[in-house]
Amino acid sequence: MRRTLGEGGEPIDESAVTPGGIAFEGVTGLKAVLLQDHQQFPRAVTEKLLIYALGRGVSHSDMPVIRQIVRAAEPENYRWSSIILGIVKSPPFQMRRSDS
Numbered sequence: 001m002r003r004t005l006g007e008g009g010e011p012i013d014e015s016a017v018t019p020g021g022i023a024f025e026g027v028t029g030l031k032a033v034l035l036q037d038h039q040q041f042p043r044a045v046t047e048k049l050l051i052y053a054l055g056r057g058v059s060h061s062d063m064p065v066i067r068q069i070v071r072a073a074e075p076e077n078y079r080w081s082s083i084i085l086g087i088v089k090s091p092p093f094q095m096r097r098s099d100s
Helices: 026-036 040-054 060-076 080-089
Strands: 015-017 023-025
Touching: 023 026, 040 060, 040 080, 060 080
Parallel strands: none
Antiparallel strands: 015 023
């Protein structure tokens, strides 16, 4: 059962705006916003995995690599293995320096 009233009995405001300025209302609206860009989640996952793999944050110069990995993983329905393989084969990963 979904709550529609706050603790004080006032109605809960389900409206919100994304950082990109897209307004939506409720869970259904959020789902619709998230589905507008089907690459948003795979792109975020790829970015976070690349950060971990490189041991550093990503820069603007890494963004084309992230987009390429996501595009290459799309035909395989963004399987984890295709994203990880894309990261391992990427120039930033291949050219990373060891701290040892």
